[in-house]
Amino acid sequence: MPKIKLNGKEVEVAPGKTVLQACVDNGAFVPHYCWHPGLSPAGNCRMCLVKVSNSRKLEASCMYPCSDNLEVTTEGPEVAKGRQDVLEFMLINHPLDCPICDKAGECDLQDYTYAYRGGVSRFRDKKVIKHTKDLGPNVRIWGSRCIACTRCVRFCEEVAGTGELCLVNRGDHSVVDVFPTIPIDNPVSLNVVDLCPVGALIDRNFLYQARVWFARETESVCASCARGCNVKITALDNRIKRMVPRVNADVNTWWMCDEGRLNTRYLADDRRLTASKGSARDLDAAARKGNFGIVLSTYQTIEEMWLVKRLAEAWKAPVGFLTLTRGERKKFGGLVIEPDKTPNRRFAEKLFGELKPVPAGCKGLFVLNGIPELEGPPELMAAANGAEFLAVSDLRKGPLVEKAQVVLPACAWAEKDGTFMNVDGRVQRIRKAIEPPAAVRAEVAWLQEALGTEPLSAEGVFLQAAKEVPALAGLDYGKLGNQGAASNGH
Amino acid sequence: MVTKDVLYKLVVFLATVGIAVGLVPIMTIVERRVAAFIQNRWGPNRVGPWGLLQPVADGIKAFFKEEFVPARADRLLHFIAPMLVFVPPAIGFAVIPWGNQIGSVKLQAVNLNIGVLFMMSVLSIAVYGLAIGGWASNNKWSLLGGLRASAQLISYELTLGLAILVAIMMAESVDPQVIVAKQTRGILSWNVFGGGNLLALPCGLLGILLLYTAALAENNRLPFDLPECEQELVGGYHTEYSSMKFAMFFMGEYVAMVNMSAIVTMLYLGGWYFPGITNPADHSWLGGILSVGVFMAKTFAILFVYVWIRWTFPRFKYNQLMNLGWKGLLPLSLANVALLAVVGVFTGGKP
Amino acid sequence: MTNYNIGSLFKGMFRTFQHLVGKKATLEYPEEKYIPRKGYRGEHRLKKDEQGRMKCVACFMCATACPAECIRIVAGPSPWPDRDKIPVSFEIDLLKCIYCGMCEEACPCDAIELTPTFTQIATTREEKIYDLQKLMNR
Ligand code: SF4
Ligand code: SF4
Ligand code: SF4
Numbered sequence A: 001m002p003k004i005k006l007n008g009k010e011v012e013v014a015p016g017k018t019v020l021q022a023c024v025d026n027g028a029f030v031p032h033y034c035w036h037p038g039l040s041p042a043g044n045c046r047m048c049l050v051k052v053s054n055s056r057k058l059e060a061s062c063m064y065p066c067s068d069n070l071e072v073t074t075e076g077p078e079v080a081k082g083r084q085d086v087l088e089f090m091l092i093n094h095p096l097d098c099p100i101c102d103k104a105g106e107c108d109l110q111d112y113t114y115a116y117r118g119g120v121s122r123f124r125d126k127k128v129i130k131h132t133k134d135l136g137p138n139v140r141i142w143g144s145r146c147i148a149c150t151r152c153v154r155f156c157e158e159v160a161g162t163g164e165l166c167l168v169n170r171g172d173h174s175v176v177d178v179f180p181t182i183p184i185d186n187p188v189s190l191n192v193v194d195l196c197p198v199g200a201l202i203d204r205n206f207l208y209q210a211r212v213w214f215a216r217e218t219e220s221v222c223a224s225c226a227r228g229c230n231v232k233i234t235a236l237d238n239r240i241k242r243m244v245p246r247v248n249a250d251v252n253t254w255w256m257c258d259e260g261r262l263n264t265r266y267l268a269d270d271r272r273l274t275a276s277k278g279s280a281r282d283l284d285a286a287a288r289k290g291n292f293g294i295v296l297s298t299y300q301t302i303e304e305m306w307l308v309k310r311l312a313e314a315w316k317a318p319v320g321f322l323t324l325t326r327g328e329r330k331k332f333g334g335l336v337i338e339p340d341k342t343p344n345r346r347f348a349e350k351l352f353g354e355l356k357p358v359p360a361g362c363k364g365l366f367v368l369n370g371i372p373e374l375e376g377p378p379e380l381m382a383a384a385n386g387a388e389f390l391a392v393s394d395l396r397k398g399p400l401v402e403k404a405q406v407v408l409p410a411c412a413w414a415e416k417d418g419t420f421m422n423v424d425g426r427v428q429r430i431r432k433a434i435e436p437p438a439a440v441r442a443e444v445a446w447l448q449e450a451l452g453t454e455p456l457s458a459e460g461v462f463l464q465a466a467k468e469v470p471a472l473a474g475l476d477y478g479k480l481g482n483q484g485a486a487s488n489g490h
Numbered sequence B: 001m002v003t004k005d006v007l008y009k010l011v012v013f014l015a016t017v018g019i020a021v022g023l024v025p026i027m028t029i030v031e032r033r034v035a036a037f038i039q040n041r042w043g044p045n046r047v048g049p050w051g052l053l054q055p056v057a058d059g060i061k062a063f064f065k066e067e068f069v070p071a072r073a074d075r076l077l078h079f080i081a082p083m084l085v086f087v088p089p090a091i092g093f094a095v096i097p098w099g100n101q102i103g104s105v106k107l108q109a110v111n112l113n114i115g116v117l118f119m120m121s122v123l124s125i126a127v128y129g130l131a132i133g134g135w136a137s138n139n140k141w142s143l144l145g146g147l148r149a150s151a152q153l154i155s156y157e158l159t160l161g162l163a164i165l166v167a168i169m170m171a172e173s174v175d176p177q178v179i180v181a182k183q184t185r186g187i188l189s190w191n192v193f194g195g196g197n198l199l200a201l202p203c204g205l206l207g208i209l210l211l212y213t214a215a216l217a218e219n220n221r222l223p224f225d226l227p228e229c230e231q232e233l234v235g236g237y238h239t240e241y242s243s244m245k246f247a248m249f250f251m252g253e254y255v256a257m258v259n260m261s262a263i264v265t266m267l268y269l270g271g272w273y274f275p276g277i278t279n280p281a282d283h284s285w286l287g288g289i290l291s292v293g294v295f296m297a298k299t300f301a302i303l304f305v306y307v308w309i310r311w312t313f314p315r316f317k318y319n320q321l322m323n324l325g326w327k328g329l330l331p332l333s334l335a336n337v338a339l340l341a342v343v344g345v346f347t348g349g350k351p
Numbered sequence C: 001m002t003n004y005n006i007g008s009l010f011k012g013m014f015r016t017f018q019h020l021v022g023k024k025a026t027l028e029y030p031e032e033k034y035i036p037r038k039g040y041r042g043e044h045r046l047k048k049d050e051q052g053r054m055k056c057v058a059c060f061m062c063a064t065a066c067p068a069e070c071i072r073i074v075a076g077p078s079p080w081p082d083r084d085k086i087p088v089s090f091e092i093d094l095l096k097c098i099y100c101g102m103c104e105e106a107c108p109c110d111a112i113e114l115t116p117t118f119t120q121i122a123t124t125r126e127e128k129i130y131d132l133q134k135l136m137n138r
């Protein structure tokens, strides 16, 4: 194991690591654009210059291997001057139109320019203007802002495996483009927007939607497949504006898929169910008449499932399940997109054993459907038609809701607190990012009303569940944190 | 001719009452305009020419306000108090000589030979109005205001009396007619300048100063307006009064002010006499009217100083007020009386 | 012992007398009109360029600088080739505005400006929320 001296401090580095990695691992700040932990190093932005003891000039730390007794300095006037000069070259053709750039506020170029440059340009000639165009259905490029770091190109080659993007032209005319007739349209294409250290690549769905400093970010988990990618939800004026992945080495590494990212529109759908009919007490009264069945979707949180289980025991009702599976498992680097399109099937299996189909021939039926795209599958409609009493909790209006005697509108996953267990058995928290429509209450609240127990928050219900469900033993919201925790017996 | 005399007296009497009440609205507008001018504003200038009808508007407003009596107030006393404040100073006008004679008619409603004493006694009744008003409202703040008022009035009445005594000693009479008559021998015969005896000049100057200061306190004028106070007392003895009853308190204060100014004029400033303008021997109509004019001019000058002082000085603290009254003004006025007596003895028994 | 400084009393009275006869500061409003000094900060307007198009590029800098948080912009794509972004809606709540002028200061396009208009008449709260049209036509 080589030992290097980082800013005067001796640190040990795993063999084969570069200086930049050593700095990042040991908390020394080195600005960089082209280097990304999830991609191969390219060494073309030169921003990561540091002073090393066995070279007279500054070296790009992302390509410099650690050797024994190497002395590395990441601060000081010489290094700062180096960075400043690199930035000056970058800014020759960069428009610095931050006020109308959607990246402003979270742009590395903006931050470093602010930190290292005095705000004066010595460049007197005409800037090179490059193309602004759509590269694919979701991605648009402002070529003039591109600093040719090739992160996006490498992502498409190494992670997406599709290689749509390439760098065209040379010198200060080089810019990212797609091949004619082949737009960038792969299941993880939007990750290039997050990767782009500047505002060159922009998500067309987020374009002009919000200045990021006005928006509120909530750490949550994507609910669009059983993987449970860690995300940050950006919301403004009680609308979800976008989702971006959070790093979690055990779940999604740095990426997430486009489908999950864009699956937020149903929250503001006009067909959203907002008015309730009857109450949870009515449901309880009807259920106690006997011959009652429950239909539960695997979109519900751990807390909700556990409360439903207690209701099923109280009512002696069989529980059938609604699930959704589509496509096949796809792997993109550290990200695996699951065919199971619901977030909590794994926990349903742990709690109820093998998932049974919708119970047929019941006199009363209670349907708890949180799956946005599933509206009354045939077997459910058949069971509902045969029932005398129907209680429904759904996100959107539909044939089932029209039939129901009791309607309890559902909260979408971004409108409530709770937990999901992902396909690997990892328990992760979702957090309330926006408020539900005015009259909509969290499921946890009215399920407890139906049970007739002391109303607890989602956290309280989880604590209760953790005492009784072996898979959750020893867990609480504090332990889950923002990275989740592996469940017991896994 | 008894009937003719009675008729004349009646005219003079009605004129006196008219002046007493009529000066109040004039004073309110004067007060407000002067206040505004001192503060570089214009003041009320929208109602009538130069805002002169403002008091009328104020009066109409006061009339149409709700007449409110607190639930547990003593209704009778609550009703009487404002009158007790308004009426005595108005009665005090009766003995003020407004001018020289016209023919054989003296321009004084009642020719009382103990006029000054009469005046002092009626003036001291007003304090009952304040105390009763505070008490009857059944409100602790009002009560405190009333108590403050009575303590203040009683304290300063001493100084007031002693300052009046100086003038009486100079005139050797308590008859207003005599007091004024003695001051009609040239400007130096005014009591403020010693009443014809130059050695008594300091006594005269000090006397008018003391009288005026005590008058300010008697009338609850700034800087001695402690009975009314928003910060500590919510308002004062009149907190629970509204409409015309409140207006009565308000007018009573102004009547008392006018009255006090008239007293100062009469006792120290030569009454209706001004050398070169009025002649004591001239009993013609013109002379009479001129003398009334001179008296009014002097009174107004004093009233103006009232207003001027009000918008110049900040108010005292209550303990400072009492300190000044008892430890400052009272010994000073005693000394003044003693000094005048000594001067009198040295100048042949006649000051 | 209290300091009875009679002299300063007369000095005070002299000073108030000077004010009594001095020049008055009051402006008789409806008859006399107040003419604000140059640079007075009144109602806002959005400026136009030579071709009569709005100058604003919906950058939100004014909304960011505004301490009263009274500017609300919704951005959209621009129909003109020389810029990317224009405001689709631009609202200033003049009831919240403190007329500090920070928006004018922050604007990179010199698009927003506080005019010397200081009399504002409105009968409802909604009228005091100036929209894009109203701001452009001032
Ligand atoms: S890419 Fe960054 S530096 Fe360039 S205009 Fe956008 S925010 Fe500013
Ligand atoms: S578009 Fe962005 S990520 Fe791609 S090369 Fe340019 S700056 Fe780098
Ligand atoms: S003047 Fe100040 S408060 Fe008003 S809109 Fe501009 S920045 Fe906001």
Ligand code: SF4
Binding pocket: C055, C056, C057, C058, C059, C060, C061, C062, C063, C073, C103, C106, C107, C108, C109, C110, C111, C112
């Ligand atoms: S700062 Fe100027 S250009 Fe930017 S949004 Fe405000 S008015 Fe428009």
